Amino acid sequence: MSSGSLDRLTIDKSRQPSAKGGTGKRTRLVAAVSVVLLAGIVLLLVQRHSVAIDTINVSQVYPTQSFTLLNASGYVVAQRKASVAAKTTGRLEWLGVEEGSRVTSGQVIARLENKDLDATVRQNEANVQNAKSLLEQAKAELVDAKQAFQREKELLKEGIVAKSEYDAAYARYKKAVAGVAGAEAGIHSAAAALRGATVNFDYSLIRAPFDAVVLTKNADVGDLITPLGAAANAKAAVVTIADLGSLEVEADVSESNLAIVKAGQPCEITLDALPNARFRGVVHTIVPTADRTKASVMVKVRFVDSDPHILPEMSAKVAFLEREAKKADQRPRIAVKPEAIVTSGGREGVYLVKGDRVVFTPVTRGAPVGDMVEVGGVKSGDKVALKPLDKLKDGSRVSLAGDK
Numbered sequence: 001m002s003s004g005s006l007d008r009l010t011i012d013k014s015r016q017p018s019a020k021g022g023t024g025k026r027t028r029l030v031a032a033v034s035v036v037l038l039a040g041i042v043l044l045l046v047q048r049h050s051v052a053i054d055t056i057n058v059s060q061v062y063p064t065q066s067f068t069l070l071n072a073s074g075y076v077v078a079q080r081k082a083s084v085a086a087k088t089t090g091r092l093e094w095l096g097v098e099e100g101s102r103v104t105s106g107q108v109i110a111r112l113e114n115k116d117l118d119a120t121v122r123q124n125e126a127n128v129q130n131a132k133s134l135l136e137q138a139k140a141e142l143v144d145a146k147q148a149f150q151r152e153k154e155l156l157k158e159g160i161v162a163k164s165e166y167d168a169a170y171a172r173y174k175k176a177v178a179g180v181a182g183a184e185a186g187i188h189s190a191a192a193a194l195r196g197a198t199v200n201f202d203y204s205l206i207r208a209p210f211d212a213v214v215l216t217k218n219a220d221v222g223d224l225i226t227p228l229g230a231a232a233n234a235k236a237a238v239v240t241i242a243d244l245g246s247l248e249v250e251a252d253v254s255e256s257n258l259a260i261v262k263a264g265q266p267c268e269i270t271l272d273a274l275p276n277a278r279f280r281g282v283v284h285t286i287v288p289t290a291d292r293t294k295a296s297v298m299v300k301v302r303f304v305d306s307d308p309h310i311l312p313e314m315s316a317k318v319a320f321l322e323r324e325a326k327k328a329d330q331r332p333r334i335a336v337k338p339e340a341i342v343t344s345g346g347r348e349g350v351y352l353v354k355g356d357r358v359v360f361t362p363v364t365r366g367a368p369v370g371d372m373v374e375v376g377g378v379k380s381g382d383k384v385a386l387k388p389l390d391k392l393k394d395g396s397r398v399s400l401a402g403d404k
Contacts, residue, residue, distance in 0.1 A: 050397040053385045055353055058336050059372070060380040062278065063329040064268050066370040067322040070260045072299070074251030076271070076314040078242035079300075080210060083218070085237045086112055088203040089226040092219055097239060099217055103208040110238045112225060114204035121201050124194035131190040135183035138176065145169070145176035212241035215312065242312050247303055248284060251318045252296040261286060266324040267301050272315045278330045280304040281318065334380055335372035341365065342389050350378065351385035351392050353400075358385055360394040 090112030097109045152169035155161040219225060219235040226234045249269055253261055267281035284302040291297070301318050303310065340350050344360055351358035361384075366374030378384070385392060392398070 050356065050399045051388070051391050053353075053358075053392070053398045053400065054387050055383050055400060056337055056340055056386045058334060058375070058378045058380055058382040058384060060332045061335045061369050061372060062268075062332055063369055064278070064319060064321060064325050066368075068268075068319040069322050070253070070257050070320040072251040072253050072318050072320070074249050074301075074316055074318060076247055076310060076312055076316055077250045078244065078312045079246040079248055080212070080243035081215075081240070081312075082209055082212075082242075083237035083240050084109065084206060084208065085227060086110075086203065086206050086225045087227055088112070088200070089224070089234075090114070090204055092221050092223045092225050092235075092238065095217070095219070095221055095238065097214045097217070099214055101214045103212055103214065103241065105208060105210045107208045108205045109208055109214075110206040110219075112204040112206070114201055117197070117201040117204055120197040121194065124190065124197045127190040128187065128194050131183065131186040135180065135187055138179040138183040142173075142176035142180050145173040149173040206238055208241060210241075210243055211245070212243045214239050215242050216240040244308075244310070244312075245306070247310055247312065249281065249301040249303075249316045249318055251299050251301060251316070252291070252294060253299050255290060255295050255297060258286070258297050261299055261320055266321045268319040268321060268325055268330075269301065269303065270317045270319075271310065272317075273311075274307075274309055276332075277307070277309075278325075279307065279310070280325060280330075283320070333366070333369050333374045334376070334378065335369045335374050336363075336378070336384060337371070337386065338368075338373045340384050340386050340389075341373070341375070344394070350375075351389065351394075351396075352378065353383040353385060353398065356397055356399070358392055358394070358396050358398050 092110060093113045094111040095109070097103060101109075103109055149169040149172070152161055152166045156163065156166040217239050218237045219239075224234040225238060226236065261283060263283050263285060265283040267283060269279040269281045271277065271279075281301045281303055284300045287298040287300065289297070299318075336350065341348055341363065342351070342360075343349075347362045348365060349360050349362040352361040361377060363375040363377035366376065368374070385398065
C-alpha cells in the first residue's frame with residue numbers, strides 16, 4: 001500500500017457520541033427515580049402515622065335506667081281468656097265474628113241449627129196461652145158456682161129448697177175452686193216447659209261471656225259443634241277470646257333476686273314489637289311457687305297505661321324500679337360516656353369518627369344519666385373516640401383499635 005493511501009485513512013471524530021451528553025441523561029434519570037422513591041417513602045410514613053383509638057357509640061338512653069333495680073323478661077298474657085263453645089251439640093249455622101272482632105258481654109257471636117228448638121218454644125208458648133184461657137174459664141165457672149151456692153144457701157135457710165139441692169150447689173162450688181187451682185197450676189207447668197224450651201233454644205246461641213277481643217276462630221259454618229268434641233271432625237270451641245283490659249306481663253325472676261321484688265312496686269315495661277315505647281307497670285302479684293327447672297318465680301306485672309297495640313303473647317322486658325317513673329323519666333335522651341368529652345379552644349366536644357379521620361364536634365353537656373351524660377350536637381349511633389384523646393386533634397388520621 002502506498003503512503004498516499006495511508007494518509008487518507010483518518011478517523012471522523014464528529015460521528016462519535018459525546019461523553020458529556022450521555023452523562024447528563026443518566027443523571028436526570030437517577031434524579032427522577034430518587035424523587036419517586038422519596039415520595040413513596042414519605043407517603044408510606046404518612047399512612048403509618050395514624051393513631052389507634054378506642055371508640056364508643058352515642059346511645060339513646062332512658063333516665064329510668066339509672067334507678068332500675070332488676071331486669072326480667074317474660075310474655076304478655078291475658079288473665080281473662082276463654083275458649084267459647086256451645087253447651088249442646090249441633091251444626092254451626094252462623095258465625096258473626098272473626099279474628100280481631102270486639103265483643104261485649106252477652107253478645108250472640110254464633111248460632112247452631114235450631115229450627116226444631118224454635119218450634120218447641122213456639123209450641124210451649126201456645127200451651128201457656130191455652131192454660132191461661134183455661135184459667136179464665138175456670139174463674140168464670142167459679143163465679144157462677146159461687147153465686148148459685150149463695151142462692152141455695154139463702155133458700156135453704158128459708159126452707160124453700162131441699163138439703164140435697166144445697167149440697168149439689170156446694171159441691172159445684174168446691175169443684176170450681178179446684179178447677180181454678182188446677183188451671184193456675186197448668187199455667188205454671190206450661191210456663192216452666194216454656195222456660196225449659198227457651199233455655200234449650202238459647203243453648204244454640206253462643207254468647208260472649210265478657211267484653212273481649214276475638215283472638216282465634218276455631219270453627220267455620222257447617223262444622224259440627226259438640227261440648228266434648230268426641231265425634232269425628234267435631235269442634236269443641238268456636239272462638240277463643242281474651243279481655244285485653246286484663247293484660248299482664250308474666251316475668252320469670254331468679255330466686256336469688258326475689259327479695260328485690262315486692263307487690264305494688266313500680267315497673268317499666270318494654271315490648272320487642274314496640275321498641276320505642278315505654279309503659280308504666282306495677283307488680284300485681286308474686287306467684288307463691290317456684291319453677292325448679294329454671295330456679296325462678298313468676299311475677300305478674302299489671303299495665304298502668306293501656307294501648308291498643310299491646311297484644312297477648314308478645315315478648316316483653318320488665319325493669320323493676322327503685323321509685324315510680326315520672327313523665328320526664330320516660331323521655332329518651334342522647335347520651336355518651338363523659339370520658340369521651342374533651343375541651344378544645346374553650347369548647348366542649350367529642351372527636352366524631354368519619355372514615356379514617358376524626359372531626360372535633362362541639363356538644364352541649366346535660367344532666368347525668370346513670371354512668372353516662374346527656375349531650376346535644378350528636379345523634380344516636382354516632383361513633384366517637386374514647387381514648388387516647390390526648391393524641392388527637394381535629395382532622396387526625398386514626399385506625400380503630402376496637403369498638404365498645
